[in-house]
Amino acid sequence: MLDIRNLVKHFGPLVAVDGVSFTVPRGEVLGFLGPNGAGKSTTMKMIAGFVAPTAGTAVVCGNDILEQPLAAKRHLGYLPEGAPAYPDMAVADFLGFVAAIRGLRGAERKSALARIIEMMRIGEVLDQPIETLSKGFQRRVGVAQALLHDPPVLILDEPTDGLDPNQKHEMRSIIHTMQPDKAIVISTHLLEEVEAVCSRAIIIARGRILADGAPSELAARSPRHNAARLTVTAAAEARIRAELARLPGVASVEKVDASDATALLVYPRDQRPIAAEIAEFVREQGPGVTEWHVEQGRLEDVFRAITTPAAEPAEAEPVRAAA
Amino acid sequence: MRNTAIIFRRELSGYFATPLAYVFIVIFLVLAGVLTFFVGNFFERGQADLQSFFSFHPWLYLVLIPALSMRLWAEERRSGTIELFLTLPIRLSEAVLGKFLAAWCFAGIALALTFPFWITVNVLGEPDNGVILASYIGSWLMAGAILAVGATLSALTKNQVIAFVITAAAAFVLTVAGSPVVLELVRGWAPEGLIRAVATASLFHHFTTITRGVLDLRDIVYFVSIIAAFLAANALLIDLKKAD
Numbered sequence: 001m002l003d004i005r006n007l008v009k010h011f012g013p014l015v016a017v018d019g020v021s022f023t024v025p026r027g028e029v030l031g032f033l034g035p036n037g038a039g040k041s042t043t044m045k046m047i048a049g050f051v052a053p054t055a056g057t058a059v060v061c062g063n064d065i066l067e068q069p070l071a072a073k074r075h076l077g078y079l080p081e082g083a084p085a086y087p088d089m090a091v092a093d094f095l096g097f098v099a100a101i102r103g104l105r106g107a108e109r110k111s112a113l114a115r116i117i118e119m120m121r122i123g124e125v126l127d128q129p130i131e132t133l134s135k136g137f138q139r140r141v142g143v144a145q146a147l148l149h150d151p152p153v154l155i156l157d158e159p160t161d162g163l164d165p166n167q168k169h170e171m172r173s174i175i176h177t178m179q180p181d182k183a184i185v186i187s188t189h190l191l192e193e194v195e196a197v198c199s200r201a202i203i204i205a206r207g208r209i210l211a212d213g214a215p216s217e218l219a220a221r222s223p224r225h226n227a228a229r230l231t232v233t234a235a236a237e238a239r240i241r242a243e244l245a246r247l248p249g250v251a252s253v254e255k256v257d258a259s260d261a262t263a264l265l266v267y268p269r270d271q272r273p274i275a276a277e278i279a280e281f282v283r284e285q286g287p288g289v290t291e292w293h294v295e296q297g298r299l300e301d302v303f304r305a306i307t308t309p310a311a312e313p314a315e316a317e318p319v320r321a322a323a
Numbered sequence: 324m325r326n327t328a329i330i331f332r333r334e335l336s337g338y339f340a341t342p343l344a345y346v347f348i349v350i351f352l353v354l355a356g357v358l359t360f361f362v363g364n365f366f367e368r369g370q371a372d373l374q375s376f377f378s379f380h381p382w383l384y385l386v387l388i389p390a391l392s393m394r395l396w397a398e399e400r401r402s403g404t405i406e407l408f409l410t411l412p413i414r415l416s417e418a419v420l421g422k423f424l425a426a427w428c429f430a431g432i433a434l435a436l437t438f439p440f441w442i443t444v445n446v447l448g449e450p451d452n453g454v455i456l457a458s459y460i461g462s463w464l465m466a467g468a469i470l471a472v473g474a475t476l477s478a479l480t481k482n483q484v485i486a487f488v489i490t491a492a493a494a495f496v497l498t499v500a501g502s503p504v505v506l507e508l509v510r511g512w513a514p515e516g517l518i519r520a521v522a523t524a525s526l527f528h529h530f531t532t533i534t535r536g537v538l539d540l541r542d543i544v545y546f547v548s549i550i551a552a553f554l555a556a557n558a559l560l561i562d563l564k565k566a567d
Contacts, residue, residue: 048410051566073412080410084403088340089333100329101411129340145407 001026001183002047002153006056009042009207016042018207019056024183026152029175031198031215032187035307039207040187041081044157047185048078060153074102077151079159083142087131091122091141094130095148102149112148119174120144135162143171147178154184160193172197191299195219201299205307215299222297222305228266228278229256229295236288237261247281249274265295326413330421331428338429343394351387351433358383359440371448376440377458377534381498381527384469389490391430392473393483395422396561400481409565419558423474423550430466434459454536461533464546465526469494471553478560494526501525 002024009017017039024030034040045051047058049065049072058065063072085094095116099109117123120140125133130141139162146154159175160168175184175197188194194201195215203211203218211218219225232240241264244253249268256263268274275294282289338344355376359365363375399405408418444450473490480486499505501522509518522528526549529542 045406045566048406050406050410070412070414073410076410078407078410080403080406082403084407086333086337086404087402088337093333093336097329097333098411101326101413103412 001061002185003059004043004047004056005059007043007046007053007058008055009039009046009051010054015207017046017053020204020207020209021056022202022209022212024153024185026183027180028200029179029184029186029198031194031201032185032204033191033194033201033303034187034204036189038205038307040204041157043204044078044155044185044187045080047155048076048080049073050080074149075152077146077149077154077156079142079146079156081157083139083162085130085138085141085145088129090127090129091133092126094141095144098145098148104149112150116144116148119147121170136164136167139163140167140171143174152182154178154182156184156186158188159186160188160190168193191303195299203303203306210306211302216296218302219297219299222295222299222301223267223271224265224295224301225297226268226271226273227295228268228274229293230264230266230278230282230289231291232262232264232289233287234262236285237264240264240285240288243285244281247274247277249277324417326417327421327424330413330418331425334422334425335428338425344429347387347390347429348433348436351383352436354383354387355379355437355440371444371450373440373444373450373455373458374534376437377462378531380462381465381530384466385491385494385498388430388466388469389473389487389494391426392470392490393477393486395426395474396478396557397480397483397486401483405565409561415558415562419474419554419561423471423554423557426470426474427463427467430470431463434463434466451536454534457536457538458534460538461530461542464533464543465530468526468546468549468553469497471550471557472497475553475557475560478557478564497525498527499525501528501531 004020004022004024007017007020008015020039020043022030032040032044042051046053047060047065049069053066057067058072060072061075063075065072086097089097095113099113104112117126120143122137122140122144125137125141130138133141139159143156143159146156160171163171172193175186178184179199186193186198198215201211201213201215201218202209211221230240230244241253244250244264244266249272251267251269254265254267255261256265266274266278273294278292278294282292338347358379359373359376363379365375368375396405399408409415441452441455444455445452469490472493473486476490476493477483477486479489501524506518506522509521526546529545532539532542
């Protein structure tokens with residue numbers, strides 16, 4: 001549905017996007033991750049036909065954005081960064097304008113507007129000028145504008161920015177319900193969001209794709225993947241640490257946090273699952289271990305390891321305690 | 324064309340969504356009245372025409388039309404809506420034309436609201452209404468030309484004040500180029516051909532020709548070409564610089 005072919009964008013000497021390619025089939029929610037200035041927004045602007053690529057192109061439902069821009073734009077719903085909308089216009093007038101441009105008329109227009117107003121819960125602010133709305137409502141009006149014509153391809157640049165936790169949750173369930181029959185790309189700073197809504201994540205930095213996979217696959221690259229986290233009593237801490245380190249499957253034992261001796265991270269050898277071994281150990285220890293679980297790995301660690309090359313050795317290779 | 328109409332309607336209603344429209348119209352009418360009656364000696368002239376009314380239009384437009392045109396693109400840039408607007412399935416030409424026509428139509432509304440002058444002069448005497456109609460058309464065309472210049476300059480910046488100032492400056496140059504003062508000034512040293520070229524390139528020259536009651540095709544072509552040329556430049560600038 002969405003085919004990104006080797007997009008390149010130079011701003012003068014600056015290379016903002018450097019050969020980004022990916023395809024998004026129907027039913028996929030692609031999370032576009034990256035530090036600020038990584039090229040996320042520029043890539044999305046190129047897909048939406050706002051910024052002309054230096055090289056490469058994007059194809060939306062078979063329509064090349066450079067050769068058939070109107071057809072491509074018709075199949076696309078786009079929420080620009082910051083959810084801009086005409087500040088003086090009332091919400092209803094603004095959506096009416098977008099509906100008209102999208103060619104919705106008569107009953108079709110009425111039902112599309114009713115559907116989107118209900119979906120985005122913006123019924124109560126329809127007559128208010130957009131500039132008087134809270135940030136959360138402004139964002140929802142922006143998303144409403146992008147979804148109005150029920151496009152098969154959706155590009156949302158930070159759809160949950162400015163929303164409170166309840167609204168974030170709502171927006172994510174909306175994205176979930178749309179997932180089966182659309183190709184969706186969202187950009188976000190929030191790693192939890194990627195884990196919550198995305199079926200695939202792309203990490204981009206300095207204009208290049210550095211990682212591409214399901215969020216759980218990416219998280220598995222974390223050094224903490226399959227590590228066991230134990231909370232122990234202060235009295236038993238030293239002894240348990242020593243005994244843990246002697247277990248055959250354990251590579252190292254570390255404090256999670258230097259100031260708190262009671263939380264331990266147990267790294268297995270070669271990231272192999274060690275749940276069974278630890279379970280056995282915990283049973284033997286009795287009351288010395290108050291709580292434990294196996295870590296899935298944190299996307300955040302992977303994100304930082306990938307996007308900050310200078311910090312990579314320290315981040316990727318935890319300092320090992322004596323084994 | 325349908326999209327142009329939709330954009331036109333949104334833009335035009337946009338003027339009336341803020342106090343801008345009302346402030347503009349009131350100031351325009353008050354200034355037109357003051358200039359006509361006090362500076363233009365409407366009554367003392369003792370002639371049943373609107374010459375003293377129309378003769379001030381170039382100077383009035385110099386200040387007021389840039390105030391209309393400054394927001395056209397600069398505001399879209401400032402608020403970021405240009406990204407929303409230009410990623411809708413519309414052609415750039417439709418966007419440029421819809422915006423321009425809305426501003427021009429608004430200027431037409433303001434101009435039409437000066438009808439009490441026309442009534443006054445008809446009550447007081449028997450003016451040549453053909454000349455008055457031609458003058459109204461000429462005035463509206465001149466407003467359109469300055470608007471087209473302003474729309475183009477507004478596309479260059481996200482700062483409305485800058486757009487206003489450079490448009491006023493450009494309109495000033497375009498207007499005074501043909502005014503008697505400037506022509507007298509250069510007559511002493513410039514070759515006659517140059518003087519005529521400068522004079523005929525000016526808005527003032529073509530407007531005064533029309534207000535004398537001669538609605539010449541050449542003057543209409545002149546204004547329409549200025550509008551077309553600047554709107555083409557407008558579209559080009561937006562295309563090149565839309566994301567800056």
